Amino acid sequence: MMGSFGSPDLCMADLILVVAEQRDATPANQLAGGPGGKLNRVSFETVAAAQAIAKETGWAVEVVLPGSGIAGLAQELAAKAVGKVYALEADALAAYTSDAYVHALKTFIGEKQPKLVLFPHTYQVRDFAPRLALALDRTLISDATGYKFEGGALKFTRQMFQGKFAADVSFGGDAPWMATVQIGAFRGDQAFSSDGSVPVESVTAMVADGPARVTPHEVFQEAKQTVDLSQAEVIVAVGRGIKEQKNMVLAENLAAALGGEVAASRPICDNGWLPLERQIGSSGQTVAPKLYIALGVSGAIQHIVGMKGARTIVAINKDPEAPIFEIADVAVVGDLFQVVPALTEEIKKAKGS
Amino acid sequence: MKILVCIKQVPQKDAPLRLNPEGTWIRDDVSWETNEPDAYALEEALRQKEKHGGEVAVITAGPARSQQVLREALAKGADRAIHLEDDRFAQMDAANTARALAAAIEGENFDLIVTGLQSDDFGAAQTGVLLAEILGIPHATIIIGIEKTDTGLKLKRELEAGHYQHIEMTMPAVLTIQSGINKLRYATLIGIKQAKMKPMRKVAWAEVEGKLSKSVQKIEKLYVPGSQKKTRKIEAPAGEAAKQVVEYLKETARVL
Numbered sequence: 001m002m003g004s005f006g007s008p009d010l011c012m013a014d015l016i017l018v019v020a021e022q023r024d025a026t027p028a029n030q031l032a033g034g035p036g037g038k039l040n041r042v043s044f045e046t047v048a049a050a051q052a053i054a055k056e057t058g059w060a061v062e063v064v065l066p067g068s069g070i071a072g073l074a075q076e077l078a079a080k081a082v083g084k085v086y087a088l089e090a091d092a093l094a095a096y097t098s099d100a101y102v103h104a105l106k107t108f109i110g111e112k113q114p115k116l117v118l119f120p121h122t123y124q125v126r127d128f129a130p131r132l133a134l135a136l137d138r139t140l141i142s143d144a145t146g147y148k149f150e151g152g153a154l155k156f157t158r159q160m161f162q163g164k165f166a167a168d169v170s171f172g173g174d175a176p177w178m179a180t181v182q183i184g185a186f187r188g189d190q191a192f193s194s195d196g197s198v199p200v201e202s203v204t205a206m207v208a209d210g211p212a213r214v215t216p217h218e219v220f221q222e223a224k225q226t227v228d229l230s231q232a233e234v235i236v237a238v239g240r241g242i243k244e245q246k247n248m249v250l251a252e253n254l255a256a257a258l259g260g261e262v263a264a265s266r267p268i269c270d271n272g273w274l275p276l277e278r279q280i281g282s283s284g285q286t287v288a289p290k291l292y293i294a295l296g297v298s299g300a301i302q303h304i305v306g307m308k309g310a311r312t313i314v315a316i317n318k319d320p321e322a323p324i325f326e327i328a329d330v331a332v333v334g335d336l337f338q339v340v341p342a343l344t345e346e347i348k349k350a351k352g353s
Numbered sequence: 354m355k356i357l358v359c360i361k362q363v364p365q366k367d368a369p370l371r372l373n374p375e376g377t378w379i380r381d382d383v384s385w386e387t388n389e390p391d392a393y394a395l396e397e398a399l400r401q402k403e404k405h406g407g408e409v410a411v412i413t414a415g416p417a418r419s420q421q422v423l424r425e426a427l428a429k430g431a432d433r434a435i436h437l438e439d440d441r442f443a444q445m446d447a448a449n450t451a452r453a454l455a456a457a458i459e460g461e462n463f464d465l466i467v468t469g470l471q472s473d474d475f476g477a478a479q480t481g482v483l484l485a486e487i488l489g490i491p492h493a494t495i496i497i498g499i500e501k502t503d504t505g506l507k508l509k510r511e512l513e514a515g516h517y518q519h520i521e522m523t524m525p526a527v528l529t530i531q532s533g534i535n536k537l538r539y540a541t542l543i544g545i546k547q548a549k550m551k552p553m554r555k556v557a558w559a560e561v562e563g564k565l566s567k568s569v570q571k572i573e574k575l576y577v578p579g580s581q582k583k584t585r586k587i588e589a590p591a592g593e594a595a596k597q598v599v600e601y602l603k604e605t606a607r608v609l
Contacts, residue, residue, distance in 0.1 A: 098492065123513050127494045130479040131486045134448060139569040142477045155573060161379065162473055164370055166578040173569035213491035217519040219512060234608070240366070270533030276515065283495075283511055283531075291608045298366070301476065312606040313582075314598060319367065320588075326580050330601050332587045332594050342595035350599050350609050 014058070016050045017114040017176075018043070018082070019105065019129075020065040021122055022073050023219075039065075039073050042120040044188030047080050049147070049181045050118050051192055056149045059115060062086065064203075066104055068094035071202065078198035080191050085198060090205035095216045098128040104205035106135050114176050116154065121180040123282075133178045141169050141179040143301065158182075162300045163323030183282065183305045225277050227261065234260025234291045237280055237307070238268050241296015241317060241336055245273045250340045251295055257347045258291070265303045281306035295336050299324030316340065354407040354501065356398045357461070359454060359468035359481065360391040360426060362419040366473070376574055378444055387422045390469025394530040396537050397499060398467050399430045405501055407464070408432045414442035414453050420553070427548035428540035434551070439558040444572075447479035449565045454480075455487045456564040457556045463525060465506075470495050470529040478529070485527035492527040493520060497534050 020043035074087035133140035144156035236255040269279040292310035315328040411426040414437035423434040471478035485492030498509030
């Protein structure tokens with residue numbers, strides 16, 4: 001059973017525990033002689049977030065990686081400046097199921113009693129972390145973009161109302177406090193490295209016995225990709241503001257003038273106006289072109305995480321409060337149906353000269 | 354199949370939002386609509402019922418105005434509605450919302466509970482998952498395909514970056530539904546007429562209050578986020594705006 005949280009002052013360690021994520025650590029991949037799966041690189045972003053919080057709070061940082069046959073991957077995490085890395089292992093953790101993850105991490109967190117548990121806001125974490133928090137009788141602040149440590153209290157900032165507002169959210173109850181960190185909010189390549197002396201400890205995970213309620217099958221991709229938007233230098237992206245399928249030609253003409261690719265936010269692909277492989281955002285492609293022109297894209301979080309690495313962002317939107325403008329270099333407040341044809345002509349002129 | 358759909362009323366997508374004087378929530382005088390992923394969850398429930406028989410119930414927790422999203426669901430074909438009606442449900446965190454929903458459906462024993470993968474207001478993506486934990490049944494998130502089998506469900510989960518996974522699970526279960534799983538239907542005139550005759554059960558705050566806990570996360574402050582970049586704002590007639598953008602791309606960004 002997990003330890004009691006009844007007397008936090010007595011047993012609560014001043015510790016930030018980062019829950020890292022790996023993929024494909026399957027027996028087949030390990031037999032192939034490789035490292036047996038790979039770390040989800042966003043784990044390093046969460047390590048960077050934990051290190052930043054630790055710098056202000058003075059708390060220690062440790063990392064736990066759940067899986068099976070993951071000693072090599074745990075070593076990779078130990079390259080970062082953290083106190084310790086735990087490889088939390090059990091056969092039942094080889095293929096992800098929420099039941100196994102919740103059970104294993106509930107027991108582990110119950111023993112370690114950290115002050116704060118941080119996760120990357122991945123689809124996998126979204127699947128199990130809320131349930132884990134409630135199983136520990138705690139709360140989870142999801143998709144944090146930043147934190148504030150003021151007067152000894154830790155608050156997380158997150159977006160609300162599709163990015164139209166930001167909220168500072170505090171924890172009302174006892175530690176361990178739990179939060180997920182938005183993809184791209186911290187720089188993984190800026191996580192401090194260790195001097196090579198970080199210990200890796202293998203821990204046998206406690207997992208539920210009894211029949212599995214969920215049977216996972218292999219992860220797959222639909223059709224072979226015919227376009228690699230991650231390599232595109234110029235992308236013209238379309239959002240709901242385009243209104244009708246027949247208006248897509250405006251974006252196509254602009255992209256053609258620029259020698260770029262056309263892409264879209266999710267609703268456009270859901271409508272079938274562009275193939276899914278041209279969808280930008282958390283469920284689609286992540287891109288970092290030299291130029292990204294967003295036409296009628298409001299800038300919901302799920303879209304922003306896929307394109308905010310673009311070097312120059314031009315946004316055209318009739319709503320002066322559209323969240324896309326917060327990350328834009330050029331914000332054109334106006335009617336895209338008038339601005340885009342004019343812009344296409346100007347670009348043709350500029351390129352012709 | 355006996356199916357429950359959890360839906361939420363949220364501000365309309367392009368509604369201009371204003372903060373309340375305390376800066377802790379939005380002002381209520383906006384136009385509202387059904388949370389989009391919840392609309393897809395409802396559509397999926399109606400399609401499953403059409404294939405396999407059974408009934409579809411819809412539930413929401415919110416002020417009197419939120420009855421509108423239940424009426425629309427009934428007009429589209431849901432059989433009955435449950436309304437946890439109180440102003441206090443509007444800003445409630447995911448855990449207490451899930452506790453309230455669980456309390457309101459006690460003894461109902463639904464085979465399947467579906468809801469949108471997240472709401473357009475909080476965007477926490479937690480209520481469905483927490484409801485499964487409270488009910489002690491399995492769940493799966495970000496579902497893009499549902500097939501009923503002899504033993505339970507065969508599901509298609511969406512993962513990041515164009516990846517998918519099939520999973521099988523037992524019922525009863527809670528699923529959170531991704532937008533785009535199906536094509537939404539419109540309510541018909543006859544559906545709108547029939548909706549007025551369909552049962553709507555009201556659940557008062559007092560009936561579920563005992564099942565709620567102290568809220569353990571609190572919105573201290575809601576505010577308009579500052580621009581993360583030095584943004585050049587252009588508000589000019591189209592031709593002039595286009596010239597200024599091209600000048601920026603040539604001279605400042607140097608991408609033309």
